Structures are given as C-alpha cells and as structure tokens.
Amino acid sequence: MTSPMSRRAFLQRTGFVGCSLAASPLITPVTFAATPWEARLVVIILRGGMDGLDVVRPYGDPALRDLRPGLGGGPDRGAHDLDGFYALHPTLEPLMRMWGKGQLGFVQAVSTPYRDKRSHFDGQDLLEAGTDTLAGVRDGWLNRMLQAVPGLTAQTAYAIGRSDMRLLQGRADVANWSPEAELGLSPQAQRLMDLVTERDPAIHAAWQEAQLLASLEEEAAVASGKQRKGAHERIADFAAERLNDEARIAAFSLNGWDTHKAQRNALPRALTQLSETLITLRKRMARDVWDKTAIVAMTEFGRTARENGSGGTDHGTGGMMVLAGGAVRGGRVHGDWPGLQSGDLYQNRDLMPTRDVRAHVAWIMRSLMGLDRATLEGSVFPGLDMGNNPGLLL
Numbered sequence: 001m002t003s004p005m006s007r008r009a010f011l012q013r014t015g016f017v018g019c020s021l022a023a024s025p026l027i028t029p030v031t032f033a034a035t036p037w038e039a040r041l042v043v044i045i046l047r048g049g050m051d052g053l054d055v056v057r058p059y060g061d062p063a064l065r066d067l068r069p070g071l072g073g074g075p076d077r078g079a080h081d082l083d084g085f086y087a088l089h090p091t092l093e094p095l096m097r098m099w100g101k102g103q104l105g106f107v108q109a110v111s112t113p114y115r116d117k118r119s120h121f122d123g124q125d126l127l128e129a130g131t132d133t134l135a136g137v138r139d140g141w142l143n144r145m146l147q148a149v150p151g152l153t154a155q156t157a158y159a160i161g162r163s164d165m166r167l168l169q170g171r172a173d174v175a176n177w178s179p180e181a182e183l184g185l186s187p188q189a190q191r192l193m194d195l196v197t198e199r200d201p202a203i204h205a206a207w208q209e210a211q212l213l214a215s216l217e218e219e220a221a222v223a224s225g226k227q228r229k230g231a232h233e234r235i236a237d238f239a240a241e242r243l244n245d246e247a248r249i250a251a252f253s254l255n256g257w258d259t260h261k262a263q264r265n266a267l268p269r270a271l272t273q274l275s276e277t278l279i280t281l282r283k284r285m286a287r288d289v290w291d292k293t294a295i296v297a298m299t300e301f302g303r304t305a306r307e308n309g310s311g312g313t314d315h316g317t318g319g320m321m322v323l324a325g326g327a328v329r330g331g332r333v334h335g336d337w338p339g340l341q342s343g344d345l346y347q348n349r350d351l352m353p354t355r356d357v358r359a360h361v362a363w364i365m366r367s368l369m370g371l372d373r374a375t376l377e378g379s380v381f382p383g384l385d386m387g388n389n390p391g392l393l394l
Contacts, residue, residue, distance in 0.1 A: 036149065039327065039368040040243050040293040042250045042281065043142060043167065046274070047124060048257030050299040051313050052320025053351060054267060055092070056106045056333060060085030063340035068307045071263055086333045091271040094279060098324065103282070105330035107321040107360055107392070109338050111301060111353035118315035120258070123300030128166035130358055130381050139170030141358070142251060145365060145380045146172035167251050177238065201260040201314060232273045233280050240284030243293070257299060261310035278324050291326035294364055294393060298357060304349050305340055318351030321360060327368065327393050334390055359386045367393040 058064055059074030073079060079087035080096055086106075088096065098104040113132040114123050125134055130141025139147075146152055147170060168174050197203045229237070232254055239250045254277060256270040274297065282290060302319030318338070323330060338344050338352040346352045362376040363386060377384050 036152070037248060037369050038292055040248055040250075040289060040325075041365070041368055042239065042243070042293065042295040042325070043252075044274075044277070044295065044297040044322075045124070045128065045165070045167065045251070045253045046257050046270075046297055046299040046322075047253050047255045048120065048259075048270075048299070049123070049301050049303055049315055050257040050270070050319060051259055051263065051267065051303040052106075052108060052299075052318075053302070053305065054263065054313075055089050055271065055322075056082070056108065056320060057087045057089070058085060058108070058337065058340065059087050061337075061340045063342075067305050067340060070311055071307045071313070082333060085337075089267070089271055091268040092275055094275050098278070098282065099331055102331040103324060103326055103328065104278075105323040105328055105392070106333045106335075107323065107355075107357075107390075108333055108335040109318045109351055109354040110321055110335065110357040110360060111318050112357055114301065115317065116347075118301060118317075120300060120315075125166055127298060127300045127357075130361075132383060140165070140167040141361075141380055142167045142249070143170030143172045143174065145369075145371070146170075146174070146249075148371065148375050148379050149369075165251055165253065230273065230276070232277045236277045236280035237284055240281050244284075244286050244289050254297075259303070259312050260308070260314060261312040263307070263312040266312070274322070282324075293325035294327045294368055295322075295324040296361060296364060297322035297324075298361075302351050305345055305351055306349065316350035317346045318353040319357075321357060323392060329392055329394050334392060355387070355390075356384065358384050360390055360392060362386045363389050364392055 053064070053068075054072050057072045057074060057079055059072070059079065064072055074087040075081045078090040080090065080093060081087050082099065086108075088099070095104055112123070112126050114126045122134070126132075128140045129137045130144070131137050146168075152172065235252050239252070243250060254270070254273055256266070256273070259266045259270075278295065281293075281295065285293065298321055299319050301315060301317055303313035303316040305316070307313055323334075336354040338354050340351070342348055344352060358381045362381055362384060365371055365380070366373065366376060366386075371380070373386060377386055
C-alpha cells in the first residue's frame, strides 16, 4: 500500500493471498471467504514446528521419560491427565473445560509427505500447498477447495498486513486483514534472516525469541499503561465477528513454536497464545455458530523425540493437530500411536507418522461442507488417498 486508504475503501476491496514468512511472530494475517454452507472452518497454521510430544504428553509410553528427562512428564509433573495415557501441558489448563465438554481434541502422529530436510520454509510451503511436491504448484489447498464450489463470493475484510498465506493463494477470490504491526525490518529482510539463521539451530532459536520479545515489548509500549489485547486475541475477536456474520472460513497463523533451546520457558508463551485464541473464539462466537464450527491447528512438522543438550528439541517429522469447536468429536486423542522405543522412531530420532495430516483435513471438509471424495482426492489434495473416516467430527 503506497498511500493511506479509508476503512470503507479497504472494505470495498478484495485481495489475493500468497506465500507467508516462515516464523515471524510479528506478522499474523487472517483471511476469510463467504460460502453457501452454514458450517464454519477455522484453519490455524502453527509456524515453527510445534512439539506435540510436549503439548499432549504420552506419559503412558515408558520410553518418554528416558528420551526427555528434563521435558514432559505426566500428572506427576503438573500435566493434566486426559485419558490415563496422555496428559495436557500445564499451560493449557484453561482449555480443560473445553476438553471436558467434548469441544477440544488432538490427533497424534500426523505429518505431510515432507521428509528429512526439516526446513521450516519447505515444510510450511508443502503444508499449505497440500501436495506431495512443490514443483509446479502455485496455489494452496484451501483456495482449491473454494475453487471447487460454484458461485462463491469473497467476504471483503480490512487489510493492512504485509504478509500473506500460501494456504489461500489461488484463483478463488478471498479477502485479507491483519492487525496493526510496526516492523523494524521489511518482509524481505525478515525472510533473509530466517533463511540465514536456520542453518544454525541455536542462532535460529535466538532470532525467533528476539522477534517474539520485540513484539511483546512493542505491544506493551503502545498500550501506554493500559491493558491491550495481543495481536492473536485481536485476530480471534475479528474472526469471531466475521464468522458470526457472512464469513464461513478463516485462516491465520500463530508463531513462536521453534523451541531449539530452553523449551520449558519458550513453549508456554506459544501455548498461552493458542489457549487465549481458542478461548476468545469460543467466547465471541454466537452459540449456534460455535456449535457448527471446526477449528484445525496444524504445524509443518513435529520435533525430535529426544530433548537436546540445550533443553530444547530439534526439527522432527511426526507431529500433532489440535481440534476445537462445537462440531468436533473432542474429549479424546485421535490417531494411531506408533510408540517411542528406538525401533519405533523414524530414523531413530522422530515420532513416526502414522497418517497423512491431509487425510484428516479432507475428512473434516467432507463432513462440514459435503464435498465429495473425488473432488477432495483429485482437486483439493491431488493424489491423496483419504483412507477410512477417522471420525473427527460429530
């Protein structure tokens, strides 16, 4: 944007959505599209590689304690027991009420087809493209889903963000909005720093932490002594407002999940943002809207089963999905558990994926929107075999 524009002018415009920065906590775009169905879908990309083994801890697997002597643990370490095998990270205690109502669930041991290189950028691009290769792919799976539904119109929104999401890039018309954010670096400089520092996990983690702390300090300064909602809560407020009205689909990012060191300090900050986001959506959505909503939080890959020497975890493979909303079959941890013994791990280091994350998303869209399987496997997620219905929704 090269000149100031009024809110009315922005509301009259529709934008296209492209690739996003890999892990900047300063940029959190949100996009919407109006659809003919009544169900709502919210997709949250958790950028940085969320450690699902720490968020939902498989304390019933005896190998966990040996792999992570300083991380994780069950109720004996303050985690909240879920089912006698899994326990929820202590920071997510505010979500236990949602869990008890069957409106919060998880899926363990999932992944995209991405393997071995463990790059945030390639991993996120493949997650948002929804394909098994990036060659020749220019659009995202959520945009392709919109392309498959005739007669859609864009839900125009207030747009001032500097970054986009590949998830919604494509021919289908969608709108873009993001909260105010003052950036000390341009998006190009941010991405360059991310790329350069990613080669050194320690420096990369320090860079990510510095960005997160800078954003928190900026918000505190702007507040001028008054309590002010964080960007994630403002996004959730806006999302709920629009989903209560014409919008049916929302997609945005939460950042700060790259925990190479001091994970016991770094992870709770990201989990607090996730918890506050989900609670804000629940509180701000009308009851009848919430009851028709499925929220899906996804990450580009999981993290290593073993903690590293700096009290963190490195880029891994198998990860976890978070599900929330009145339409989900919550109160349970879904997925086939592969085990954590040495022979069970992928390359003797990572949680072994037991199902393609795209299959779960495809079944959610089939249940919510009535899309046929041929469209989902052929157009939305080309080449995907959805397999059996995992029963993630009511």
